[in-house]
Amino acid sequence: MNQTLRSEIFIPSHLKYFILDGEFKILDYSENLESFSEIPQEFGLGKDARLSFPELIGLEKILLEILQGKRNQFKFQGISRTLNNENLVYLDLIFEKMGSHAIALIEDITAMMNLNQTLFQQVNENGLVIAELTTNKDYINKIISSMGNVLFVTTRSGKIKTVNQAAKQLFQYREEELIGLSIAEIISDREELLAGDRQKLLAGEAIEEIEVKCRTKQGRNLIVGFSCSVIQTEKKIPAFIYIGRDITEQKRAEAEIEKALVKEKELNDLKSRFISMTSHEFRNPLSSILMSVELLENFGDRWPEEKKSKHLKRIKQSTDTMTRLLEDILTIGRAEAGKLEVKPIKLNLEEFCRELVEEFQLTAGEKYQIQLQCSTDLDSIPMDEKLLRHIFSNLLSNAIKYSPDGGIIDFTAMKIASTGTNGEREKVKFTVRDRGIGIPPQDRSRLFEHFHRAKNVQDIAGTGLGLSIVKKAVDLYEGIISFTSEIGVGTTFHVVLPIIGDR
Amino acid sequence: MTVISKKMCMLGDFGVGKTSLIRRFVERQFSDRYLSTVGVKISRKTVHLKDVQTEKEQELKLLIWDIEGHTKFKSISPAYLQGSSGVLVVADLTRQETIDHLGDRIQEYREINPHGQVAIALNKSDLLEEEEVLEMKNKLNLPEAILGVYNTSAKTGNNVDTIFQELAYKLWLTNC
Incomplete structure (x- = not known):
């Protein structure tokens, strides 16, 4: 060992050292130092320290600064090194100026670094686990929330x-x-x-x-x-x-489709029923006509005038029946197609009723007495005359028709006020009362159905559409129709119609 | 032919795979087991370089400083970076914060070595789909004068040799 070099500085016994010149040439070193070098065979006096201590590569500038006194110390902490291919050691490498040279002091800090390693291993492993958990949680949360x-x-x-x-x-x-x-x-x-x-x-x-x-x-x-x-x-x-x-919306849509299908089926059924019933109603008068025409063709030239006239009358009656039927069917058809609407115009209701009564009185004959009673405030009421005619001509004609023995028919009209959900509204209440055959209880619930005729009508002619038309017209008016009836005593129809113009 | 020795460093947060990248490059090995590095470990590998234009060839001994990772509690000693010609800054593609820290690591390195060569390794690319890696790479906002950004996998070896070779080549050409 070079005593001259080393005596310039006190070196604690647990430190190893080597002394360098400005070119990294090893001038002196402590005992067994080569065992700490990375490549021991390259270590030796006069050799370039960078060959055996590769961490010195790149420190040329630093070494110069130390030798020039520009830097007091330079330290590498915790350089790890595997000695003899098995023992891992950690070293601190400290450079200082020593006279005109530099000394590198080496401290073995393996024990402390091993502790550090254990500590950091644990902390970092936890950190990695937490990071992974956080990432996974975040990922799953994002999926769930989206x-x-x-x-x-x-x-x-x-x-x-x-x-x-x-x-x-x-x-x-x-x-x-x-x-x-x-x-x-x-x-x-x-x-x-x-x-x-x-x-x-x-x-x-x-x-x-x-x-x-x-x-x-x-x-x-x-x-x-x-x-x-x-x-x-x-x-x-x-x-x-x-x-x-x-699936609320989906269910609602399904229910609507279902409802629409049911409605369409009902309409189809109604249409088929209507067609079959109508055909049936036309068949009777047509057969009558055909029969009378054939008889007249074959026997007309031999028959007396009286007999021919009877058949011609039958043909006329049958055509009348068919015309009425056709008109009623057209009215019902218009109502069902939504083509009928309420168009109120100012009307002298009393006058309208009187004219209607006179008209019916004329055709009914003396056997009947139609009595009209109106309140005095009906001279200017907005009403749809066409619909009123549909309603009351049918009711009056029924009253006459189903009172085969004649008698008194009462027709009344009066303004009333009633309180509804929309507050007080003015209405007109009509009554048509006959003293006729009455309606059997079993027919009452189906009275307003198309072509339905009560069991007790016998041979009284009728289409079974009159009351259907009445009901349609009242419904269109948003009015109310009701009746009371007793077999053999008579029937009273009550119709209440709102005064639309007051809305 | 004279062998040139160059010091380069590995920088990045703990657990990004710095040691694994070196192990793959130097020893051609990989282990899934995480072993935290403390202090610094120097590895050496000589690479053969050839300048395609001048046909010049060179053996370059890379001294790779595997520096302990940054943690929330401890930053590294700047002394480790002294005299280094280049740096490989590593991030873990599966941990966004390690990518977010890339800028800081580069700056840290540049403060000591303003002219050092910098390459970025986005490691653990085997854990992501290729398109995801590409998307993450596109989102990076890094300072200019970066040698390159490589998605690497120490596990599969993807781009590992390339990134070290490229860095070595640059160190030789620029003679940092």
């Missing part, structure tokens, strides 16, 4: 543990309100889903898309299709997963 479907996770008793954004939105709750709430607060109509189905789920069965009625926080009803399954948590406790889709 799901369009509703998600609930509940305990065995149905207490909600987890919800997603869609669940909050659909049921209008805040997350903190939902957590801990019983799922029964949300699902309102399926007890077995809440209790019985849970047993099924626990037995390993899954429940697919069952429709349940649910309610929002505000009490709005929804229909949700739920699929349910059960998972076991890491604590071996079951958790129930409910995934639901709001």
